[in-house]
Amino acid sequence: MPFPAPAPHAGPLHGWQLQWSRLEQLDTGTLYQILQARAAVFVVEQQCAYADIDGRDHQAWHLQVRHGGELAAYLRLLDPGAGYAEPAIGRVLVLPPFRGLQLGRTLMQEGLDFAALHYPQQAIRIGAQHHLRDFYASLGFQADGEPYDEDGIPHLEMCYRPD
Template sequence: MLQIQVKTFKELTTQELYNLLQLRSQVFVVEQDCVYQDIDGKDQKALHVLGFKSEKLVAYTRVFKSGDYFKEASIGRVVVQAQERQFKYGYDIMKASIEAVKAHFGESIIKISAQKYLIKFYNNLAFKAIGEEYLEDGIPHITMVNNT
């Protein structure tokens, strides 16, 4: 079971910020072989949902209230360290992120830009695909919405 912490940008320690940027880079840039600008100036507006196992950051998302990223509240940068995925921590971090949107922002409609190969994963979390597939940083994506 993950130990979950939800923090604003200002509440993050320097080490936590370093660790979350390292995890995002490890998965999105190196593992997925995708050159893109991860540090996009939006982390300061986000709530950061950190998932720890034995005090090591192994899962992460960032969440936004409506209007800060999309018109709706949103969850992004969903990441689980490769060797930890077998434990289904993606579900734990996403459930905590959905809960953070409801608890911190009082919002129930959540929009995400999902990598297409993860549609079934997000369907299992009550997200439904809307619209057409599109490329984002060379990777097929689809817009999905959770309205629970």
């Protein structure tokens, strides 16, 4: 199900393409680009050997942000119960050529807005890399528990609770 592009006031994404899809709506080439980007950022760049393809992509919405047809940013919104009891945002990435444009913040806000539409009044959970705690806190997430190690990277569960 395509999600409409943001209104002109949407900051750096104005004029860019935003596309929300379920896994079965993605064509093979698009899925390949997404998995390639996830591997490039989370496995290669962060030097973390982990199972990115975790069996949860079928239970998620996938947000692509494209510029000139090129994948610039991505996130995955898991359905409630797919990872946590609440809906969960994860696999948040901005590819290197598009960093420094505030896409991460805009991407997360789009994820929160979409979650509010599809999962009204439900909290949103993330497993944040610990060094990004202040970034997520600036979006309204609060720490929920103690830091933990995930694949050699310190993480912290955080939760966003709508008003």
